[in-house]
Amino acid sequence: MTLSPRFESAPGATGVDVVDPVETRHFPLATDAPVDPTPVDPGRFAFPVDAACRVSVGRLGLPYMLPVDVRTPEGDPIASVDSPATRELPAGDYLVELHSPIKVYLRTEGPVRVEATPEGVAFEFGETTAVDVGARSYHSAPAATVTVPDDPAAAMAAVSTFASALKTTSPERAWPTLRGHPPAVERGDELAVPDGLDAPETGITLRVPADYGHVYAVAPLAYYLGATVEPGETARITAGSGVDRRLGDDPTAVADAVAGLLKRVFFLDCATRTEGLYPDDLREREVLAARADIDFAGLYDADTADRLAAYLAVPDDAVAAAASPWHRVAYVRPDADALGLLPALVNDLSLIRPKASAADAADAADGAVDDRLDGALDSFLRGPRASAGRASAERTGGERGSDGRAGTAGDDLLRSVRSPADDASAAGVPDVGEYVSLPETDALERAWVGDGTPIRGTKLVAEAFARETPEPSDGTVDVTVVCNDEAMREEWDSVGEIYGSREDLPVDVTARVGVPTGELRALLAGDCDVFHFVGHIDGRGFQCPDGVLDAADVGETNATTALLNGCRSHDQGVELVRAGASAAVVSLSDLFNSGAVEVGETLARLLHHGFGVGAAMRIVRDHTSIGNRYVVVGDPGVTVAYCESGLPIIHRVAERGDGRFDVTPYSYPTRVRGMGTNVRPYLQESDCYHVGVGPCGEKSTDPRALQVSFVGDSQPLIVDDELVWSDEWFDR
Structure with a gap:
């Protein structure tokens, strides 16, 4: 095919x-x-x-x-x-x-x-x-592979080839379709750069000390600017137009400077490109023009280095007013092991911040994990426990209390089959010291590259990015839903209906209950876009009527995205990604059934609406009762379905008290519609576009107009910090 x-x-x-x-x-x-x-x-x-x-x-x-x-x-x-x-x-x-x-x-x-x-x-x-x-096709894959020895100077040479994938160095490069995937990088004995990977002649150079922390920090900026990366005693950016700017004294300071520069150049490019192929009315241009005297037409035609110099002269307050939160920040352990993931991070235009180690990131404190994983999770991680023990002390998916947290479990079913007699291999989750606490950020998503698993965010797994070109399909979204416990059929029933609910999207749902090990192995080996498992999981594997299936023994899976909604499914999800999956949503603790049902249904709706796995998990984490017990492993940019509006949007609705609502659309870039996509929310009654990341303006509207705007299309809303869907909310 x-x-x-x-x-x-x-x-x-x-x-x-x-x-x-x-x-x-x-x-x-x-x-x-x-x-x-x-x-x-x-x-x-x-x-x-x-x-x-x-x-x-x-x-x-x-x-x-x-x-x-x-x-x-x-x-x-x-x-x-x-x-x-x-x-x-x-x-x-x-x-x-x-x-x-x-x-x-x-x-x-x-x-x-x-x-x-x-x-x-x-x-x-x-x-x-x-x-x-x-x-x-919007699909983009590396055109070649650079071989790099374990030497930061060689890594600089590899990063210098990344800009060979740019289709232009004009401001049009802000469009994601005009930024190709950088060459792949693999480790070897000596540096080998294939012919044809010459960077564009921009006259821009980034000089940094020869260590991985500095090289990784400047990689996305080097790619976007078409800059070469060379060794230097101090980190600096220079250009033939006279630009000479110090970036910082250590990798952390350099990462801060790079983030500021990349945001500045990117959003100014978005405003300037309106002089070219797409002369849209852009809100960011209006904001910049109101705060600074900018010759956009002249900038569009300027030499790359001259344009950079002019961008650096734009007042900071004007840039800050026009910029939006970035879509993803990736924290990376600064060693050679991260080299293979560097092109994927740069392809998504992620900001990269070096982070010394998992132990350093987690603060190595007994209470650090406890504080961030919902209080009682630390005790879960430290050793086996009876399934029924301390159930009443756990946060569940029941009614929320006055502090916004869910109530106690009562008789709620626990999705665990572990007992105090189980050995450590049955835990299914990392040890306490293997968790990574990532710093708070205004980015929409966070990710980690290195040993350990983040408490919040995505654990990037190299194998998930090694299959850049999937096998061709007939265009139908294939979904497999398995429930291996009759007591959990509520989620099995509901998500099957959710996945098949879009009239514009061909979907084939395979639903099974009580699947034995042999059939489960076959389902995992079959081609499907989503594998949604409901049942008992631990470190030994998936519980089946006739025994346990360990994902480490599956050999190969052709499921693109796995949603493993059982207790302590982390290790099994990692094994599925290593076996062929692109992403897996996994749990870090025991789960009570009502909370797990809420998470499973919400994830299914968001993925089916067009959100990427990482963005969907961020929304679930913030707006469901036990969402903070889940993380993504693999590639957070994977999408299951396309969004009709181009970019998936969630509307934040605030009641004003006068019968009207203030509505703010938040857009989330995807792999297909990446950073630089324009969006114009139809609620706006304006011809003005926004750069599609984060908030896209605010509009005051009455309930009737709001309802009419969503007729025939159920949209996710955040109302009073609660995630609801428009069709259900309007029926209240």
């Missing part, structure tokens, strides 16, 4: 389905009559496409409202349609760009009527017209 997008039409049926077999994405195009797509030259499109076809139609429709850019055949902008409106285009030759889950372009001639409504977008051609359809 080819990895390129393909075009499918059912015999006798209308429409054509654009399928991305790598990212498991569908995008249907409705037509007024049956069509037979015929291949055409992808070179007909000004922008790169992987495959193209021709259909003859009088009308072509999109399944929901999404932004549309009309361009000349050369790609120059003519008009944008991104809200309910009708646009009449005279006779001419047009290239139409669709901001859909798969990148799709249309080429057509003649007059075109574009009608956008909340239900979708329609193109009327007046008569049967030939329309060329081009498609490109």
Whole structure:
């Protein structure tokens, strides 16, 4: 099966389905009559496409409202349609760009009527017209591999190749689709850089002391700026335009300086690129222009080094007003073991902060883990305990008390089969000294690279990133739900319905109860996008009617994302990632059933809505009763389903007391729609876009208008710090 997008039409049926077999994405195009797509030259499109076809139609429709850019055949902008409106285009030759889950372009001639409504977008051609359809996958993978010995100076040479993946050094690089994946890095006996990995000639250099902490800290900035990294006595950034700035005296200070520089350059690029391919009204540009005298047109055309110098001259308060929280901060143990994960971190444009060790990060204090893992978890981690012991002392998924915490367990079922006689191998979770406490940050997500497991955030596992190009699929989201305890069927019943609830998304749900070890092994080996397990787990494995299945003995799994909703599932999740999964949501303690059901249902809804695993887990951790007992291991950027609106958004709703609400949309970048994606929340009643990370403006609205904006689409809301879904909230 080819990895390129393909075009499918059912015999006798209308429409054509654009399928991305790598990212498991569908995008249907409705037509007024049956069509037979015929291949055409992808070179007909000004922008790169992987495959193209021709259909003859009088009308072509999109399944929901999404932004549309009309361009000349050369790609120059003519008009944008991104809200309910009708646009009449005279006779001419047009290239139409669709901001859909798969990148799709249309080429057509003649007059075109574009009608956008909340239900979708329609193109009327007046008569049967030939329309060329081009498609490109958003998937990005390393084009080559750099071999590096265990030498920080060699690591500098590897980082200097990362910018070879940039498709431009203009401000357009702020678009995620114009930043390719850096080359992979593997450890070897000597430095080997394949041909063709030359960094762009920007005249920008980063000089840092030759140790891993400094090299890792500057890696994302070197990639984004197209800078070379060289050894130096002190950390500095220099450019041919006269830039010469000291970055700090130690890796921590350098990481702080790099974070500030990267945010400054990135958000100024986002504002400046409005002079180019996408002349959108951008809120960040308005904020900057109100606080500083900036020649955006001149900056767009400036040399890279000159543009950097001009960016550094913009007042700090103007940049701070325009910038949003970053999407992810990765804390990295500064040694050679982290080299293999460096390209993946840079590809996501994560900020990188060196952290000495797990022991240092966890403060090595008996109470540190206890304080952060919900009080009683420290006692869980220190040794075996009876399943029923101290149940009343544990926080559960019951009613919340006055402090916002859940009430006591009472007779709530405990998802544990451990007893005091079990040996340490049955614990299923790290020892107390192996936990890592990551510093608080305003970033949407946190991650850890190194030995140990973070108390909050994601444990990045190298094997999760080693499979950059998955096997092609038919575009259907395959979900497997297994329940191995009849007493836990509530979650099994509900998540099966949740995963199959989207009409626009082809989903195949396989649901099983009481699965024996042999069948469970087969289900894990089969291809599925989500494997959701409900039942008993410990360090020995998954409890089955006929025994225990240890993930370490599975050999291979083709489940992309595993949600292991049983007690102490950490070690089993790590083994599944090593066996082939890209990410696993795992627990760090014993779980009471009601709280686990809440977490399982919430995660299923968020993943199915389009949130990445890491972002979904952050929301669950903050807004469910026992969410802080779970972490992600593997790749936090994995997504299960695409989001119709492009970026998944959660709306924070605050009652004003006058019958109205203040609503703030928060957007979360994904691997496909990464840092630099623009978003315009439809609640805003404005043509102004926002850079899609964190808060996207605030609007005051009345209940009726708020409800109308979510008709036909259940959206996640945060109301009075409670996570609810719009359809349920409006029914209260």
